[in-house]
Amino acid sequence: MGVKAKKRDLKLNHEGEEEETGKNALPKTGGQAKEHIEQLQRLQTKDPEFFEFLKEHDKELLEFNDEDIDEDADDDAEDADGDVEDADLHENYQSYKPVVSEKEETPSKKAITTEMVDSWCHSIEENGKLVALRSLMKAFRTACHYGDDNGDDISTKFSTMSSTVFNKIMLFVLSKMDGILRKFLKLPSTGGKKEIIQELMTTKKWKSFNHVVKSYLGNALHILNQMTDTEMISFTLRRLKYSSIFLVAFPSLQRKYIKVALHFWGTGSGALPVTSFLFLRDLCIRLGSDCLDECYKGMYKAYVLNCQFVNATKLQHIQFLGNCVIELFRVDLSVAYQHAFLFIRQLAMILREALNTRTKEAFRKVYEWKYINCLELWTGAVCAYGSEVDLKPLAYPLAQIISGVARLVPTARYFPLRLRCIKMLNRVAASIGTFIPVSMLLLDMLEMKELNRPPTGGIGKAVDLRTILKVSKPTLKTRAFQEACVFSVIEELAVHLSQWSYSVSFFELSFIPVVRLRSFSKSTKVQRFQKEIKQLIRQVEANAEFTNERRNSVSFLPNDPVVSSFLEVWIFSFALLRFFMLPVPLIFISALDQPLLMSMLLVT
Template sequence: MGAKGRVKSLDKEVNDEEEKEETRSSTISKSESQAREHKSQLERLKEKDPEFYEFLKEHDEELLQFSDEDNDDDVDTDVEDAYVPVDNDIGRHGLAEKEDKPSRTVITTAMVDSWCNSIREKGNFSAIRSLMRAFKTACHYGDDGGDDSSTKFSIMSSSVFNKIMLFVLSEMDAILRKLLKLPSSGGKKETIMDLISTKQWKNYNHLVKSYLGNALHVLNQMTDTEMISFTLRRLKYSSIFLAAFPSLMRKYTKVALHFWGTGGGALPVVSFLFLRDLCIRLGSDCLDECFKGIYKAYVLNCQFINAVKLQHIQFLGNCVIELLGADLPTAYQHAFVFIRQLATILREALHTKTKEAFRKVYEWKFINCLELWTGAICAYSSEADFKPLAYPLTQIISGVARLVPTARYFPLRLRCVKMLNRIAASTNTFIPVSMLLLDMLEMKELNSPPTGGVGKAVDLRAILKVNKPTLKTRAFQEACVFSVVEELAEHLAQWSYSVAFFELSFIPLVRLRSFCKSTKVERFRKETRQLIRQIEANSEFTNERRKSVSFLPNDPAAISFLEDEKKLGASPLSQYGLTLRQRAQQRSDLLMESSVRVGEHSSVFGNKIPKIDEEADARNEEGATIFNSSWLPGIDSKTEKPKEMKEKKKKRKKEEHNRVAVEEDVVEELVLSSDEDESESDDIQSDGEDDGGKPVPPKKQSMKQKLPTNISKKVKSSAKKFKKRKRSN
């Protein structure tokens, strides 16, 4: 610093000291006038209420012996304590630091509009940089360290925040692609890998990283599902850039998986589409993490189930199956490991035969995992990468069905049979499930009269085990027998066009006739007879055509037997199975209607999404209804419910009422002019000590503190004592 600079600095310090001296003198003169006014108030009190004046004279004589000199001395002491002269070198250093500290610009709507117009019309790079700085400020608003002095801009209003967010999320992908000379949409990981070595990437990669990093930060701050959905939907177009930032890619994967598993409304769908796009575009870089993460999230969500949650679990399972299709060879490796884990749990239960081991198998988490891999094998049964998994999974499901062969686990066994029928139909492989079903019919619980009454309707899809009283009800017996007939008809209908149907259906036919004779329930007898007639009719149907064939049973030509009739579904069992499926669907719909529905459209997925939601998604794409002007990060105005606001208002009114009641105890004539400032200085005592009697640092003591305030406290205290004394007398 030159000589001129030092002279200017000294002149500035002298001016500051003169201003402080003037402030001191004005404070002292003001305190003198207040002291004189207080003295006159005490004299008026003597004339107005001599009895109370005598009480003060007797108990608090020091309060009446008030002088102006004492007041002046106290004020001078306070001011001198508060003002500490600074050494010239230290002062100059502090001033230099203050001058070096950058002043931040407050962002306004006009500034944002000018940046947006410059970017749209001219593609101004400086406007892009300014907008990205503002975007960073907006995304970090409300953070603990959000008041960072290094940022060029300070936080704006909520309307400006929303304008910045809408423009950046809607336009930044196109802007970045134009700067980096990329196609307007799409792309693969190789595109970014080739781009990294170019000059464009070196110049503009910081903008890409800033956009993705700040958007990820604000995603973690948001609580509104529509805002999160819109943000993820826009970021999906820029997911290709994550190939250059592996750490950001992992963080985005975790965030999307969290929203997929826990989100409501359209958020799970949007999150899944983001993950799927990530897997397709980035390939092996994120496949392992996505497959492991989505399976783990599925397991966490399917630990408990009820009639309402069934559709949601089915939706989550369909998402996992769809994501596996992004890379089947990689998916096979993960599926093999996960299915082997299930086999290990079952093997432990078979060997140890303890309740704890059985419980690990007979729980919703285990059964839903079997359902998931059954769906995956059915979806990709024609693929060579997935078909080998059908055999081990079939063995596991059969073992689970036979693990505890009691009537209380009828619902679980029926679920296992359904899974086996699905695998058999998709892989065109014979699986002997008829024995599992016929064993159920021969159990005494279904052959004895229902001693438990009619009972409530039982939804076998939503339970794995029933209690003992339910076993003896008519409703449970009917549900079990009807389900067994339906699944047995489904199994036999799959092979109703086989040249060996007569031999295949012989044992089931014999055991069905035995059950029909032994059961004492007419409804069950009627249902079984109808199935027997259909099996016999189908045997005649196949035997008639089998008479004209010339090939041997092991001839490959046997595969084409009744192929035309199979395409038309002409066999008696196929038509009968269709009727049973319609009846089962009607029964399922009735049970769903009687179940409690939680939340509007909370469990509606797939083709049941109403058109209203589709229209809402179209409007949400514009963003105007998403980022409204009442939200900022860290200040979620929507979370405060009207009921909570009412309770807060009531609480404030109650506190106000209590405060007024306390103040009414004070004699009105003794309320001095400085009492209004009492609440601001309650924590500072007249002698410069806090409530604990410790000296208060000079910074805590205000130079503008008024001495009469402290005197008024003493007067009020004396007034309360006087009133108590009067009441006791």
């Protein structure tokens, strides 16, 4: 037999002993090491030539001693004693079965058993043993990395476990680890602000437990990235939310958690987006400025990525994302203003470029869903916090941008986009109580030739103006599109005028709209349109007559501050009567016949 063949057989013999040891899940003992050394001595006596070859070319094979024995092989052996009791497993983890490679099916380290986990949990809860906590954290790390294709990690003490043990470890750690850590660190049982952790980080106790806290948060983050079931991810995030205060001490982990939560918030399904948002909101409340900027920027970016395309099914999800962003602003309105100002300024610069260059590429950047949905987002923010000092200054530049977008391309094909802009302006005006000239935008639409011609394209399909920004040329000639546009214009004009139906200047505000509505009623040959327009004219004129009668009896001047309270007493009296279900006097009934005033009063 040659030297190389002898060397291969010797290595195979050595590897075979290791494999046999791995199958029994026991470490190599001192006797086995001694036996291997004696084998090498016999080889030196029987075949000195081969021994000299090994000594020259493969010293590692000869340098084997008792120091290679795993010193941690018998650690925690006493934890295996105790009674075994079957526990009910949480249903969220029943379906999680880690993928184990063929290499991992042959364990080479100590297997974790149910008895060991029960013993650790009992020692932690009853006796508060730090040794048991560290052992449980090692097992938790093994569970979180179970099935990873990274090969055997020699730094870990355990390597195998059953699905029952996996469920027991995950549920115990995620459900109770926050309370255990708070108890060891003598923190409040729930809640807390970042100042508590910052003060704790200066103590000796933190130096003893910081690696345990970091191990818990880091391994939980790892398994979050590996999970695919939305219910399991939601359960894990809900439990980790209670420990989010500890992320103050680990800025790198904090950024990774924010990134993962933002991903689940923007792309998740079911209850996962809600759970992810609550996690981010709780993180911002507890950590404050440490994560507010990153969360605001990340959520806005995720919102923009999700609103590039809109259809009937996705519209609801986009509205939910926008409501989440607006709700997060409530945490700190001053910081929210700084970000909102920058993002609205970006929209203004895009619009300015389109107005200056007048190119198709510049127009396309404005007339796309991403841009319009961003306007919808900031409109919602201004409407939600219009009464707040921080965000109210944004109403004017936002209204200017929306008006510019509505007038950018004044063609009939962009009627849906213009109607969306007008709705946003009506919402802003109602929230801040400031007049915005919307009626001219609406009346210009009625005078376009596409709405005054007979429909030559047939009846056509029903048009959902909420999910489109631009219509095709054949659609312009259909009866369905004309009806949708005219009725939407009448509705939005009624909403605009009803906001000021109690104003002392309602007669002046409504004069030009009434004149142009009469002109459209005479020019159109569609009886349905004529009927709707005439009804709106009657309502506006009746409301103007009522406000004029009330205005003739007042004694203040137009520049008097009391003007703003015009008809407030009358409105309050009517609301009081309605609240107590008392009969309404006749003086009110004549005015209540007009839907414009009626709609305003019911809202008030």
